[in-house]
Amino acid sequence: xxxxxxxxxxxxxxxxxxxxxxxxxxxxxxxxxxxxxxxxxxxxxxxxxxxxxxxxxxxxxxxxxxxxxxxxxxxxxxxxxxxxxxxxxxxxxxxxxxxxxxxxxxxxxx
Numbered sequence: 001x002x003x004x005x006x007x008x009x010x011x012x013x014x015x016x017x018x019x020x021x022x023x024x025x026x027x028x029x030x031x032x033x034x035x036x037x038x039x040x041x042x043x044x045x046x047x048x049x050x051x052x053x054x055x056x057x058x059x060x061x062x063x064x065x066x067x068x069x070x071x072x073x074x075x076x077x078x079x080x081x082x083x084x085x086x087x088x089x090x091x092x093x094x095x096x097x098x099x100x101x102x103x104x105x106x107x108x109x110x
């Protein structure tokens with residue numbers, strides 16, 4: 001019902017709708033430019049500053065169970081964007097997935 005009324009208004013007055021949306025957009029951009037947000041938005045900015053939250057963050061930092069692993073692949077002919085290089089990369093990926101030690105310690109081997 002509400003959306004039907006909005007649709008009817010847009011259909012009857014399309015120019016006024018475009019002008020209205022443009023004005024609102026300009027006002028919001030001006031607000032962002034004049035009053036920029038301080039700091040960065042992160043999970044910690046939403047959590048209260050108390051002992052339990054501090055302990056939770058400390059445990060997460062000290063006892064992390066996930067570690068990123070970067071694999072660098074070098075091409076023999078200095079061009080990594082060849083079909084041979086892609087085949088070699090896929091073979092390395094398959095070898096890593098089929099390695100039981102790596103697969104058992106990975107959360108989501110793919």
